Amino acid sequence: MQREGISNKKRGFKIQARMLALHFLLGIHLLGSLAYAAYPDKPVKFVVSFAPGGPVDIAARIVGARLSETLKQSVIIDNKTGAGGNVAAQLIAKAPSDGYTFLLTSSAYAVNPSLYGEKAGYNPSKDFIPVIVIATQPNVVSVNDKVPVKTLADLKMMATKEKMAYSSPGSGTTPHLTCENLFHVIWKSDVTHIPYRGAGPASIAVVGGETPIGCTAVAGIFQFHKQGKVRILGVSSTERLPELPEVPTLMELGYPQIQDYTWVAVFAPMGTSSEITQHMNSAIQKILAEPEIKEKLNAVGLIPVGGSMAQTSSYISSELKRWNKIVIDTKAKPE
16 A cells, blocks of 8 residues: 555656646747747848849848838848858858848859858858748840940850950859850850949949940849840840840840849748748748739849748759759859
8 A cells, every 4th residue: 555655646746747847848838929929029130142233132122121011120121242142141141040130142042152162151051041032033144335236146256356354243143154154155255254242233334334244133234224225135034024025035046055043032040930930931922922012023124933931942952953063064163
């Protein structure tokens, strides 16, 4: 009887311990839920990897303005340029994972680990959580309006006879690789690459005649083409853009191997809670579905994308592999 009593006491203690542990876990969960329910309770920062005026910056400002209304908190746009997007990526890789700082960058995120190696300063698989792809757009080849060429074929002929240069948003950006492939691998011409800190400055360089040729995503140069300050000679999409029906695709012009796009995506520092990243994904997803936002993005050549976090993660993974191959094929080097 005494042993049975001791045994019952032990069972009682075990049950009490389990109940206390359960209450503790429920308390932690409740505190976490209450903390999340208050999110965000201060401004959210979007660190943009390229200069104002380019596609990443344009998309960040269009979506950020609407997101601030949705979240009822300010969304701060902070441009941190340099090293083809690496500066911003390095900064956010070390940022607190509290859900108040996000990286907005381009396809350079997928290119740079292959192009720069360890010097990229971040590991896309270990340092970030892909949240959502905001938009995508093709790259374009443009020339200053005083350059005496009307077609891409004219430019090819000129590039074989004269020393020329092209601007890009930076080493490792997809426009850089698009033109490396076209000018050096396919044409085998000696066109010098001049990297800038984003599509905005790269576009201004062509407009101002600093470089005769520009290789950018369409959003950065779109307005200047419409104003007649530059001529877009070819676009890397599979079909002509509705906003630029007069501009042929590179496929049409005899370069089916070039079907390149520059995307704009949101990333969170690794360790950010799934509740917060999912909340941000859902909020931006709803914004991208709004007709007014679609119209604003389309007006500058940006195609809204969206998608779940699983779809985003899968897409970014495939892009890392795709651009690794292109870096190897073009033998591109950082400058």
